[in-house]
Amino acid sequence: MTLKDLARELGVSTATISNAFNRPDQLSPNLRERILAEAKRLGFRGPDAKARSLRTGRSRIIAVILAESLTYSLNDAVSSEFLSGVAEVLDTQGHTLLLLSARQAKCQLVDSASMADGFIVYGLMPSEELFDSLPLNASLVAVDFNVSGHPSVHVDNEPACFEIADHALTATPRKRPAIVNLRLTREPCNGRIDPKHTLLPAELTITRSRLAGFHRALEKHGFDTDRIPMWNVEENTFQVCEPVLEEILDLPDDERPDLLLCMSDRIALTALTLAEQRGLRIPEDLCLTGFDGIAEGQYRAPRLTTARQESGDKGRLAARMILGLEPGHSRLLGTELMLGETCP
Amino acid sequence: MTLKDLARELGVSTATISNAFNRPDQLSPNLRERILAEAKRLGFRGPDAKARSLRTGRSRIIAVILAESLTYSLNDAVSSEFLSGVAEVLDTQGHTLLLLSARQAKCQLVDSASMADGFIVYGLMPSEELFDSLPLNASLVAVDFNVSGHPSVHVDNEPACFEIADHALTATPRKRPAIVNLRLTREPCNGRIDPKHTLLPAELTITRSRLAGFHRALEKHGFDTDRIPMWNVEENTFQVCEPVLEEILDLPDDERPDLLLCMSDRIALTALTLAEQRGLRIPEDLCLTGFDGIAEGQYRAPRLTTARQESGDKGRLAARMILGLEPGHSRLLGTELMLGETCP
DNA sequence: TTGTAGGCGTTATCAC
DNA sequence: GTGATAACGCCTACAA
Numbered sequence A, B: 001m002t003l004k005d006l007a008r009e010l011g012v013s014t015a016t017i018s019n020a021f022n023r024p025d026q027l028s029p030n031l032r033e034r035i036l037a038e039a040k041r042l043g044f045r046g047p048d049a050k051a052r053s054l055r056t057g058r059s060r061i062i063a064v065i066l067a068e069s070l071t072y073s074l075n076d077a078v079s080s081e082f083l084s085g086v087a088e089v090l091d092t093q094g095h096t097l098l099l100l101s102a103r104q105a106k107c108q109l110v111d112s113a114s115m116a117d118g119f120i121v122y123g124l125m126p127s128e129e130l131f132d133s134l135p136l137n138a139s140l141v142a143v144d145f146n147v148s149g150h151p152s153v154h155v156d157n158e159p160a161c162f163e164i165a166d167h168a169l170t171a172t173p174r175k176r177p178a179i180v181n182l183r184l185t186r187e188p189c190n191g192r193i194d195p196k197h198t199l200l201p202a203e204l205t206i207t208r209s210r211l212a213g214f215h216r217a218l219e220k221h222g223f224d225t226d227r228i229p230m231w232n233v234e235e236n237t238f239q240v241c242e243p244v245l246e247e248i249l250d251l252p253d254d255e256r257p258d259l260l261l262c263m264s265d266r267i268a269l270t271a272l273t274l275a276e277q278r279g280l281r282i283p284e285d286l287c288l289t290g291f292d293g294i295a296e297g298q299y300r301a302p303r304l305t306t307a308r309q310e311s312g313d314k315g316r317l318a319a320r321m322i323l324g325l326e327p328g329h330s331r332l333l334g335t336e337l338m339l340g341e342t343c344p
Numbered sequence C: 001t002t003g004t005a006g007g008c009g010t011t012a013t014c015a016c
Numbered sequence D: 001g002t003g004a005t006a007a008c009g010c011c012t013a014c015a016a
Helices: A003-010 A014-022 A029-042 A049-056 A070-075 A077-092 A106-113 A129-133 A157-171 A206-220 A238-249 A265-277 A311-322 B003-010 B014-022 B029-042 B049-056 B070-075 B077-092 B106-113 B129-133 B157-171 B206-220 B238-249 B265-277 B311-322
Strands: A061-066 A096-101 A118-122 A139-143 A152-155 A177-182 A230-233 A259-262 A287-289 A306-309 A331-333 A335-338 B061-066 B096-101 B118-122 B139-143 B152-155 B177-182 B230-233 B259-262 B287-289 B306-309 B331-333 B335-338
Touching: A003 A014, A003 A029, A014 A029, A049 B049, A049 B106, A061 A077, A061 A106, A070 A077, A070 A096, A070 B077, A077 A096, A077 A118, A077 A311, A077 B070, A077 B096, A096 A106, A096 B077, A106 A129, A106 B049, A118 A311, A139 A311, A152 A157, A152 A311, A157 A177, A157 A206, A157 A259, A157 A287, A157 A306, A157 A335, A177 A206, A177 A238, A177 A265, A230 A238, A238 A265, A259 A265, A265 A287, A311 A331, B003 B014, B003 B029, B014 B029, B061 B077, B061 B106, B070 B077, B070 B096, B077 B096, B077 B118, B077 B311, B096 B106, B106 B129, B118 B311, B139 B311, B152 B157, B152 B311, B157 B177, B157 B206, B157 B259, B157 B287, B157 B306, B157 B335, B177 B206, B177 B238, B177 B265, B230 B238, B238 B265, B259 B265, B265 B287, B311 B331
Parallel strands: A061 A096, A061 A118, A118 A139, A139 A152, A152 A331, A177 A230, A177 A259, A259 A287, B061 B096, B061 B118, B118 B139, B139 B152, B152 B331, B177 B230, B177 B259, B259 B287
Antiparallel strands: A096 B096, A306 A335, B306 B335
8 A cells, every 4th residue: 555556546646645644734634634534544554664765865763873782782771871862852853763783794784874864873983994884974973982073972081080089089098099991902801901901092982081080180199000900891791890800809908909990880889799798898998989870879888989970961962963953063061979888 | 876876987787786785696706896896986885775675675674662661661671681682683683673662752653663674562552553553564573462463472470470479478477468560550550559440451461460470379378369458650660669669668567568579670679778778677577579580689689589581582582583583473481480588 | 736747776677 | 697677655846
């Protein structure tokens, strides 16, 4: 049942049917009523989206390209909240959300790409060539990293991390601060970072900005940042974090850090769980800080000291930008220091 | 830059270009190489998805229609794990995931509908008319409810809930069991359910099956199910559950339930948090059971006693069914009783 | 207010 | 192995 069939059936032209659906003001209400009623009766579900999108050039589909796998992104509190914000705006604006991952087979990513009206690219972007495969004139908003020629949405990572670390170091003097990074090294590394590792450049990972903030605070408090031990995890999940944090917590008492600056709440919460299992007193034996402000860290005791970022807002803003509802320049969102009991 | 442009530019026919991209065996490797190279050089990104989908009738897009808002679904552990499973399969099969919500404006839902090759409908379906707007011959898989004429994926809610409640009542004799439901009443209700409320029919909510399981166990243990107090929450979030559970926990000691059979882990965890805040001893003063087996309930102490459902498997199965990788009949997935310390 | 016709960018069916 | 051509279903000047 196509628009044309319906037109023939009703003895009117295809244009009239089309107008009945898309431009009510272009025909008499009576006729329109009749057409809509007959359409329903004959089982015409409205203009076909595939044909319409070919003709008009727009699909009302916005694609979000996620750096991580969909599996990860949908389960992670931070990215799913982001998506949630995106979805909220798209929904009210009559658009729908297509989920893509930079990890997925390139061909289908590219294929689906020409379907979407715009792209929101979230997180670290592994390959330059991906951008080559996106439609040339596509509108694109980058989130948490930069793409030249396109606006981006960022969070004030460096100042936020400075503030956290500064707080941690001011509240109680610390002897052995350490940092647990997330995807900082060029080569995958789940464990201690040593001088042989090369680090990803700042354009490719927000971890660098966060690290810079931590370092600035450490320097302010008289530490030599080169001597601050650092670990790294490749994925923000309990499973991946657990062994690395066990390695840290199982160090001899006089080597074990007494302050762990973590790049994410997920890491910090994993550390917290493992530390509690080992009978370490929080915060006396070990202070912990996170980043993100996810619910799981706040609905528990002790609550996590962290920098809250409004991931949902980030998504809403990115969506509004892609739809042209916001000025087309890059934006920087703030964070809020949340003082919990893990580092009071 | 279209396929036709490229054909003209290279002096070959459009068919040849199309074949170069879609049917490598239909032309000489040399020619194909040349075409691909020139395409890249001239900035042709490959066949346009909109046009292709119109022509072939397939978009390689599978839509998931969620009963709840996208915002909720993306943040809820159970549904995001489900989506995650769906995404995993679609990804490996070269399909992409379009997220729709039954809550969103009907027009765009219908619009986008004709775009997708198939539909996975998840959870309670509020309106019949939604189905009328889906393409007639669309393949469709229902999850957690039934749609006549289409296969569905279910979890063995009734037996699982019987098992949980039976365990709870066997382990320690209880005097005052109570049930906290999720979306059981026809009219929205956040609070105690009284006889005036009408309940949703079993076709529309899995809560009915779960309730039936609880009731069967209660009867077995000599309770009159009509006298078991029931509460209801409309949404599976901390914010919505909190006041209802406060109402329950703040009852006088001799009225407060000593066993709370909850329809979800989210509800049970909220109860747990609030009970701990009130200094109630778990499980001595209050036993709690959940449903779902989400991580949050297992990575804490005390761990939640619950029925674990593999939401990811559910998603994977639904996706495989919609892609025709599984026999086209309905399936029932099992659950696993997980004994935690909230009801040992 | 309604109808006509061209084309959006592909792919599939044929010929050659 | 390669090329012409006809759909796919719709939208929208423009004409009536």
